[in-house]
Amino acid sequence: MAHLLKHLFPNNESFSFEALRAAGYSNTRGADVSEVITICSRIPSGDEDKWLHEWRAAGDRAATNARTSLAKGNMFDARDAFLRASNYYRTAEFYRREDPFNDELSKALEELSRSMFHEATNLMPFPTINVGIPYEGTNLPGIIMRPDNSDEPRPTIILNGGYDSTKEEVIYSLGASALERGFNVLAFDGPGQGQALRDQRLFFRHDWENVVTPVVDYTISQPFVDNNKLIIIGISMGGYLVARASAFEHRAAAIVLNDGIYDFGSAFRNKTPALGKYLMNNGWDNMMNWLMHRRKQWDTGFNWGVSNGKWVFGLTSDVDVIREVNKYTLEGIVENIKTPTLVLDAPDDHFLQGQPKELYDRLKCKKDIGEFTREEGASAHCSIGAGSRLNQVVWDWLTELLF
Structure with missing residues (x-):
């Protein structure tokens, strides 16, 4: 632990x-x-x-x-x-x-x-509006917060949440430091997230470039956005989603991955014993579902992770969650990421320990890694609870890169 x-x-x-x-x-x-x-x-x-x-x-x-x-x-x-x-x-x-x-x-x-x-x-004091971002015949719900109402083009941050976050959770809590610096902030609920999931029944997809590209299209169409200073930040599972999208979508000036993820499915496979892998691969789904059900009865985190997975992926079987997450990997495409990237690494991440370093080592673009420590209280997943230190590392990097 x-x-x-x-x-x-x-x-x-x-x-x-x-x-x-x-x-x-x-x-x-x-x-x-x-x-x-x-x-x-x-x-x-x-x-x-x-x-x-x-x-x-x-x-x-x-x-x-x-x-x-x-x-x-x-x-x-x-x-x-x-x-x-x-x-x-x-x-x-x-x-x-x-x-x-x-x-x-x-x-x-x-x-x-x-x-x-x-x-x-x-x-x-920050003008805040709900927006609809055109996406495959519908709209993704988003929120934009701005330093003021002028149309002066400003640097803009897109916040991409993860497996369970909502746009309301992330936009101000993670965007306040950006607003103070004169940045615009946009957060959205993509498929599998928040309102897009609950109200529109849009489920997660591993090919997240098909989500981020429409969000970027919408963002750069706004008169108050400086298209040369667009940053995308991925939070938690968003560390995979933004990295995946950036292998295809190259218009951002920088991306920040908190935490970096090369293979999201590892979070589930690491909790699946060898017997479970054998059962999954040999058609014993009923037995595997029974074993997972038994574990869910005593393991709060496992119960939530699998149950949430069935919801966000639109599945009915526990074992299918384990299969689905295996699609969420950067294998074969990580080399296509061209955007300068900051990979954040919390060493005690109880979900995805080791994933940031694996991603960082495989990246071919301009890259840096931000490592946190227990001594500064920033070692938990996404450096939760150490917002000031997290902001310091991110803004040190962005300031040097963009200004």
């Missing part, structure tokens, strides 16, 4: 990471660390019902406090409380993966997270 994940829930790696993830947004006013510790103190390890109850109660409390401040004319603290509510509602919903399309509570919590975020942005 990663060093940072031994504290809040010593015997449950998944609960510990998700709690750290929620707490990490204190860097942009989306959490209070003491409140997160208090919430966690009331949740028995592995109790998903209690998890939902306590995080939802925290979301309700934050939303109520936000409205109290708003009624008193205190817009600054109302903004921050709305951000906390958005984060806590998202966290409350996280483990509801039995049947999300038909789960009214799951839908209600996601809608609350989304609405609380927009309540917060209404109180910010």
Whole structure:
């Protein structure tokens, strides 16, 4: 178990990471660390019902406090409380993966997270709009935040989330530092993510260039975008998705992969014993599904990872998730990435340890690696909880590269 994940829930790696993830947004006013510790103190390890109850109660409390401040004319603290509510509602919903399309509570919590975020942005100085990005006969939902309303062409960051993130989670929490520097920020829900998944039933696809290219087309068509200073950042599974897209889409000035991923399927194969691989390859799907079901009963992270996979990939069988993720590899195409690339590496990544270094070694483009340490508290997946140090490494690199 990663060093940072031994504290809040010593015997449950998944609960510990998700709690750290929620707490990490204190860097942009989306959490209070003491409140997160208090919430966690009331949740028995592995109790998903209690998890939902306590995080939802925290979301309700934050939303109520936000409205109290708003009624008193205190817009600054109302903004921050709305951000906390958005984060806590998202966290409350996280483990509801039995049947999300038909789960009214799951839908209600996601809608609350989304609405609380927009309540917060209404109180910010940054113009914020929801947009539709043309994509294969429909539109991908996106959010644009800008330093001001002028059409002055500015450097722009596209944020590409991962296996379970939403555009509301990432755009301000990861974009605040960009907005402060005069950058525009665009985040979107692609197939398999957020609204595109829940409302449009668009499922993940491994050939992500077919997603990113329309997003780039849309972005560079805006008058306020400097087309020569377009950066794409991939977060978590987005470290694979953006790298894959960049093997075909070359218009970005730079890409940042947090964390870098060469073979996303390794996260699942590493948890599949030799017997499971034999059963999968020899037509014993029923036996494999039974074995996976048994493991899901005692392993919170495995249960969530496979259950979420069935949802985001549009599958009905546990074993098919293991098969599907094997498509998500850069084998045979990594050499086509031409864009200057920063690969970030968190050494205690409990999902994809070793993947950033493998990707970095295979890249042929201009490249750098940003390595983090336990001593600076930045060694967990995506350096969750160490936002200031993460921003420092990214912006040191981007500033030197672009300016």
